[in-house]
Amino acid sequence: MSGLxxxxxxxxxxxxxxDFFFITNQKLIPDFLDSLRKEIRIRSELSSVITYxxxxxxxxxxxxxxxxxxxxxxxxxxxSFDMESNCEISxxxxxxxxxxxxxxxxxxxxxxxxxxxxxxFIDDELKFLTRQHSPQQAEDAVRAASEIIGNSSVDxxxxxxxxxxESISYSIGxxxxxxxxxxxxxxxxYEDRTLLTRQMKEGKVIRNTPETxxxxxxxxxxxxxxxxxxxxxxxxxALPGYECRHNKKYWNLDNYTGLGPSAHSFSGxxxxxxxxxxxxxxxxxxxxxxxxxxxxELSPDEIREDYIMLALRAEGVVFSEFxxxxxxxxxxxxxxSIRELCAGKFAGISDERFTLTxxxxxxxxxxxxxxx
Amino acid sequence: MxxxxxxxxxxxxxxxxxxxxxxxxxLEKTRTIEKRNMIxxxxxxxxxxxxxxxxxxxHAIQMKYTAPDKKEYVLNLxxxxxxxxxxxxxxxxxxxxxxxxxxxxxxxxxxxxxIGNLYLAIENGLEIIPVINKIDLQNSMVExxxxxxxxxxxxxxxxxxxxxxxxxxxxxxxxxxIVERIPAAKTDAEKPLRALIFDSKFDIYRGVIVYIRxxxxxxxxxxxxxxxxxxxxxxxxEVGTLKMGRVKSKVLSAGDVGYLIAGIKDVNDTRVGDxxxxxxxxxxxxxxxxxxxxxMVFSGIYPSSTEDFENLRESLAKLKLNDAxxxxxxxxxxxxxxxxRCGFLGMLHMEIVxxxxxxxxxxxxxxxxxxxxxxxxxxxxxTVLVDNPSYMPEPAKINYIEEPYITANIITPTxxxxxxxxxxxxxxxxxxxxxxVDAKRVDLHFEFPLSEIVFDFYDKLxxxxxGYASFDYSFKxxxxxxxxxxxxxxxxxxxxxxxxxxxxxxxFDWGKKLCLKLKELIPKQMFEVAIQAAIGSKIVAxxxxxxxxxxxTAKCYGGDISRKRKLLEKQKEGKKRxxxxxxxxxxxxxxxxxLSLN
Numbered sequence: 001m002s003g004l005x006x007x008x009x010x011x012x013x014x015x016x017x018x019d020f021f022f023i024t025n026q027k028l029i030p031d032f033l034d035s036l037r038k039e040i041r042i043r044s045e046l047s048s049v050i051t052y053x054x055x056x057x058x059x060x061x062x063x064x065x066x067x068x069x070x071x072x073x074x075x076x077x078x079x080s081f082d083m084e085s086n087c088e089i090s091x092x093x094x095x096x097x098x099x100x101x102x103x104x105x106x107x108x109x110x111x112x113x114x115x116x117x118x119x120x121f122i123d124d125e126l127k128f129l130t131r132q133h134s135p136q137q138a139e140d141a142v143r144a145a146s147e148i149i150g151n152s153s154v155d156x157x158x159x160x161x162x163x164x165x166e167s168i169s170y171s172i173g174x175x176x177x178x179x180x181x182x183x184x185x186x187x188x189x190y191e192d193r194t195l196l197t198r199q200m201k202e203g204k205v206i207r208n209t210p211e212t213x214x215x216x217x218x219x220x221x222x223x224x225x226x227x228x229x230x231x232x233x234x235x236x237x238a239l240p241g242y243e244c245r246h247n248k249k250y251w252n253l254d255n256y257t258g259l260g261p262s263a264h265s266f267s268g269x270x271x272x273x274x275x276x277x278x279x280x281x282x283x284x285x286x287x288x289x290x291x292x293x294x295x296x297e298l299s300p301d302e303i304r305e306d307y308i309m310l311a312l313r314a315e316g317v318v319f320s321e322f323x324x325x326x327x328x329x330x331x332x333x334x335x336x337s338i339r340e341l342c343a344g345k346f347a348g349i350s351d352e353r354f355t356l357t358x359x360x361x362x363x364x365x366x367x368x369x370x371x372x
Numbered sequence: 373m374x375x376x377x378x379x380x381x382x383x384x385x386x387x388x389x390x391x392x393x394x395x396x397x398x399l400e401k402t403r404t405i406e407k408r409n410m411i412x413x414x415x416x417x418x419x420x421x422x423x424x425x426x427x428x429x430x431h432a433i434q435m436k437y438t439a440p441d442k443k444e445y446v447l448n449l450x451x452x453x454x455x456x457x458x459x460x461x462x463x464x465x466x467x468x469x470x471x472x473x474x475x476x477x478x479x480x481x482x483x484x485x486x487i488g489n490l491y492l493a494i495e496n497g498l499e500i501i502p503v504i505n506k507i508d509l510q511n512s513m514v515e516x517x518x519x520x521x522x523x524x525x526x527x528x529x530x531x532x533x534x535x536x537x538x539x540x541x542x543x544x545x546x547x548x549x550i551v552e553r554i555p556a557a558k559t560d561a562e563k564p565l566r567a568l569i570f571d572s573k574f575d576i577y578r579g580v581i582v583y584i585r586x587x588x589x590x591x592x593x594x595x596x597x598x599x600x601x602x603x604x605x606x607x608x609x610e611v612g613t614l615k616m617g618r619v620k621s622k623v624l625s626a627g628d629v630g631y632l633i634a635g636i637k638d639v640n641d642t643r644v645g646d647x648x649x650x651x652x653x654x655x656x657x658x659x660x661x662x663x664x665x666x667x668m669v670f671s672g673i674y675p676s677s678t679e680d681f682e683n684l685r686e687s688l689a690k691l692k693l694n695d696a697x698x699x700x701x702x703x704x705x706x707x708x709x710x711x712x713r714c715g716f717l718g719m720l721h722m723e724i725v726x727x728x729x730x731x732x733x734x735x736x737x738x739x740x741x742x743x744x745x746x747x748x749x750x751x752x753x754x755t756v757l758v759d760n761p762s763y764m765p766e767p768a769k770i771n772y773i774e775e776p777y778i779t780a781n782i783i784t785p786t787x788x789x790x791x792x793x794x795x796x797x798x799x800x801x802x803x804x805x806x807x808x809v810d811a812k813r814v815d816l817h818f819e820f821p822l823s824e825i826v827f828d829f830y831d832k833l834x835x836x837x838x839g840y841a842s843f844d845y846s847f848k849x850x851x852x853x854x855x856x857x858x859x860x861x862x863x864x865x866x867x868x869x870x871x872x873x874x875x876x877x878x879x880f881d882w883g884k885k886l887c888l889k890l891k892e893l894i895p896k897q898m899f900e901v902a903i904q905a906a907i908g909s910k911i912v913a914x915x916x917x918x919x920x921x922x923x924x925t926a927k928c929y930g931g932d933i934s935r936k937r938k939l940l941e942k943q944k945e946g947k948k949r950x951x952x953x954x955x956x957x958x959x960x961x962x963x964x965x966x967l968s969l970n
Binding site for chain 1: 924939
């Protein structure tokens with residue numbers, strides 16, 4: 001079963017910490033949608049044998065499209081591709097876009113999971129992040145989404161310069177209180193070429209020390225875990241049964257097809273990505289060409305490394321799965337590092353799988369680099 | 373045809389006083405080379421030499437000079453290495469000459485190597501022509517420097533030629549002085565052959581090219597020849613003179629400087645300073661001054677990744693073809709695996725070898741902290757030579773240890789005497805005497821343990837004297853010292869490649885500084901790391917590196933796994949440059965920590 005990712009490259013404005021690809025000129029939406037429809041048509045003709053069981057509208061801000069466009073896209077996708085009947089359809093949305101009417105329309109269009117870019121329920125923190133919504137708007141949106149759709153996910157950002165253990169606990173508590181079934185809690189990343197990073201370099205923003213980042217992250221994890229959530233990836237938590245099926249495909253090395261500018265795809269041994277420029281994307285499609293920019297065929301070693309890297313960030317390496325995929329016994333092959341990591345309480349091992357502990361998650365890059 | 377008048381000479385100078393530029397000018401003036409073909413400083417033809425501005429390997433070149441009286445002369449310029457590490461080679465190329473141009477920078481005055489090289493030239497009985505260079509510079513001090521030279525040489529003021537090699541001032545005077553003042557080479561071709569080897573170099577097509585100065589007799593292709601000290605025998609294939617390249621000739625006879633090719637496969641068979649003679653005309657006496665060069669400074673060289681070991685072995689073998697002074701023996705380190713213990717003439721020689729391995733042979737190498745060779749007298753009555761700290765016998769088995777001492781002269785403006793005395797004191801220097809070069813500058817004589825000048829002494833000397841002091845040294849003798857081996861332990865495991873031998877009085881301080889430095893250099897690891905310094909079983913210092921707190925990318929961006937992958941690959945690359953010791957990863961710089969301690 002494959003996943004379908006649709007990239008909607010529009011935002012109303014740029015947040016200082018974001019380095020994702022998007023544009024703010026919303027006049028381009030109709031042309032973009034034309035191009036996207038062309039891409040859907042070409043792809044559907046190429047891949048008739050693939051069945052999809054997830055659609056993920058990411059961005060950008062997909063909620064900017066409005067109900068009519070989302071509805072149109074979903075029905076076009078259903079008509080064009082072979083879709084599972086109980087398909088998971090997720091859509092990323094900003095709280096300020098989510099009034100009850102809109103949410104109902106999304107539900108009617110088939111959206112059954114809303115991922116809401118809340119980031120924080122505290123006004124000062126939202127202002128620091130240059131977000132457009134107020135804490136009240138966030139609260140209202142999450143409550144409404146939880147009631148109407150029944151499956152809402154809240155994005156939170158952890159380790160803001162002004163954040164305290166209390167303030168992050170408050171936001172977590174609010175999310176859960178409003179009915180969120182899923183929380184993604186990301187440690188604030190200082191990406192190159194963002195305003196935030198420039199502010200940090202100029203000394204206007206003081207970045208937390210790794211010790212503070214670690215402390216806040218640990219605190220967040222235990223808070224959310226204590227509320228009964230399953231910690232199923234470094235930054236992702238879900239009530240049982242509410243794990244994001246689409247995101248798990250990335251982490252399980254399952255296939256996915258990306259549509260839209262800068263979208264990424266994977267099919268067993270090959271990764272490819274689309275051009276990022278919306279203009280070039282449109283031109284290529286108007287010529288009847290796929291907007292693919294680069295394609296990489298992975299070597300067996302690279303596939304194996306990717307598998308370990310992603311599995312260790314998520315629910316661990318499953319021994320039977322590893323043997324099936326790569327023909328060798330993970331426990332034998334990596335006995336030294338397994339022993340060392342378990343002894344240091346960075347990982348745990350069961351009959352079934354090898355999993356990082358919380359202590360391991362926080363240095364996951366250090367650990368996974370060992371398998372490269 | 374009558375043999376022309378030959379003048380064999382060299383140029384001696386302190387580093388950067390303009391030796392190479394002057395050589396360029398002489399070659400141009402004598403039309404040995406056209407101006408437009410001139411690469412700056414043609415004699416320094418190795419890349420590294422050009423960059424460092426020092427002539428590392430000596431060469432020779434022949435010029436034809438027509439004097440103002442229309443008489444033609446052959447001038448052989450023999451180039452000399454410009455650094456203290458190579459003083460034996462300098463002395464041998466001086467021995468091939470009858471005269472020397474002593475070049476002194478008009479803005480700097482007499483420096484330590486001016487004097488060091490001058491003494492070597494005087495020992496070899498050379499006629500000295502003093503030249504003050506760079507007189508056209510604004511800050512030149514022609515009068516002061518003239519006085520210094522008069523004082524130093526006991527010559528007359530009028531004997532000194534004022535020049536600027538860069539601006540081509542005085543070049544004609546210099547050429548004139550060479551033929552007028554330097555004695556003509558004796559051309560006694562009737563005696564049995566005696567020729568001095570003053571250099572050799574390996575050529576992949578011809579084998580070893582031997583540079584010789586014929587003192588008596590003659591040599592031609594087909595001659596059966598023998599080397600006096602090594603006893604090796606060869607048949608001369610080709611002889612010739614050295615212009616911009618090799619020029620084959622029928623014969624080289626007394627007075628000539630040229631090359632010899634004799635199917636020699638290894639530069640080690642051609643020792644600098646050896647005497648060449650004909651097998652059928654044995655000589656009783658070799659030419660004087662032969663010495664076997666011994667390495668003074670040692671360091672472990674290891675491939676960064678173990679699979680490069682064979683590569684490293686081959687590269688060292690190739691370097692050795694051209695560098696008889698380099699020695700290497702395989703050795704094993706618990707920390708670094710398989711590598712070589714290499715011996716060098718001095719620090720510069722070591723740096724050159726390391727750089728050539730990396731640059732010319734594309735290797736990534738780890739070098740351990742350099743050390744000198746110790747004579748260890750054991751309680752069992754044996755004498756053991758130790759050139760690797762980790763092979764130092766246990767303290768209980770040592771009766772006493774001797775270390776090499778050097779004699780050094782430091783020339784400095786008088787205002788820095790206090791500073792330099794302090795530096796000498798820090799480095800266990802023994803003050804010997806002071807000589808005044810002129811009213812403002814002194815020549816300080818010291819004796820130092822060689823080990824104390826191996827680490828950053830030169831940099832310290834410069835910073836203690838605001839760059840003004842200069843330094844020259846030569847080996848003196850072995851002396852007893854109270855030395856101990858200082859070990860470094862990481863999480864309790866000794867790291868052999870980090871062991872050093874230090875004076876007991878300095879051991880505690882060093883241990884402390886070394887631990888601190890390592891704490892700086894070793895990145896945080898998954899576990900806490902304890903760094904300890906120990907003498908025997910006694911811990912003298914300790915530092916702790918706390919465990920890594922966070923290293924995780926929060927987000928795996930919407931299916932963009934390759935971005936994440938690149939990040940980890942980069943991290944992996946970083947790890948490749950580290951050495952794993954027990955559970956601790958050590959970056960390569962750590963093996964040099966001692967060098968940047970003070």
